[in-house]
Amino acid sequence: MNNLKGYYSIEGRSLLDFSSEELSEKVLLSYYEKTVGYEDYYTLQEARFIIGESEYKWKVRQRMIEVLELINPKRSVWKARDDYEDGTKRFNEALKQIKKTGINPVTLPTGWKIPQLPNLLMEIGSSLLPN
Template sequence: MLIQTGDYYGLTAISEFKGVAIYFNYILKDVLGLYVPDFFQWKVERVEYAADVPVREDLIPKYLFLFKKGNIPDYFLENKVTQQYWTSETNCYLMATSITANWYNRFETLLIKEQSSKKKYTDFSKTRGILRFETQYRVCEGTVIDYLDSNRAEKEIMKFYKLIVGNGDYYTLDMAIQLIRSKVGHFQKRLALERLITLIAESSGVWHAKEIFLQGKNKHCAADEFSKRLNQLRKMGINPVVLPPEWGMSKLENLFDRIKVSIEVGQV
């Protein structure tokens, strides 16, 4: 829905829907004379919550690469559409039956769409350096007013980020192990965490490491142990996904706090 003239690429803040409702009701009821519910009482068929986070352009592909190594549930990984877009360098597109988590390079995505459509888009240069975090629900129950809630928006945007990425900055494997040794005094616990993060580094990501970890074990107990260790790393400020040494970076900030700030200032 276009709120500001010419702003085709920004997000609509929840606070702006009061103005939308006034105009919507005026057109449908007063101008067209239709007997319809108030804007806020219409049933919702689909909703997309999103937050735009400014990120240095050259870092966006790196973040997307790291996201795909996170704790991605099987119901996303096994989806054919997820698999179709898996190798894309412009997005992390995770689709399930009725939900999609789409984290993407806003500018590059628009550029690809423009090139494939062979039409000239309205200038979208201001979307450079924007990483959009979007949660789409294609099956909804409730009315517009039920979904226009800032707390609900934050919960839905952050839900899959917390699950897949979680807390903790990214480090190289060597740096992560150094941090574990400096923070954990108990030998067995320290060794277990070192083994876990090494397993993740040597596999395709958290989701793949979990598959390996569960092999030959009681799956329920092993899954609980895996999740416990994963969360221990995150609580120490260490993301279980490590930086490739060829990047020449020893640390990369987690975007957790930046996403929350974007939501709080109304970019949702």
């Protein structure tokens, strides 16, 4: 509670102080972004194609695809980051660029037989997305 109080500049400590709709939305969206992200899901093949068509330089696109290929079998960004040989900074840069293209770095399994899955938040309503 003290973390929320400090981070969101909440003055009191009562349940009423922490129960505003605006605060609830901010906290939930914060955790949603950290765990799920705002990007759509694609298969690895589809994500490679989108990155290949992006306007990033060739070397940057290669690194983005390399990071996706590392994440794919692990099904986890955190596990893949630990195994990335070029360092955390380069991994995080590639991850940020992947997300900027609208691709969730955790790709869909090919067994699902769907090339793309929109982010759930878009289905709920774009009014919830942060500005």
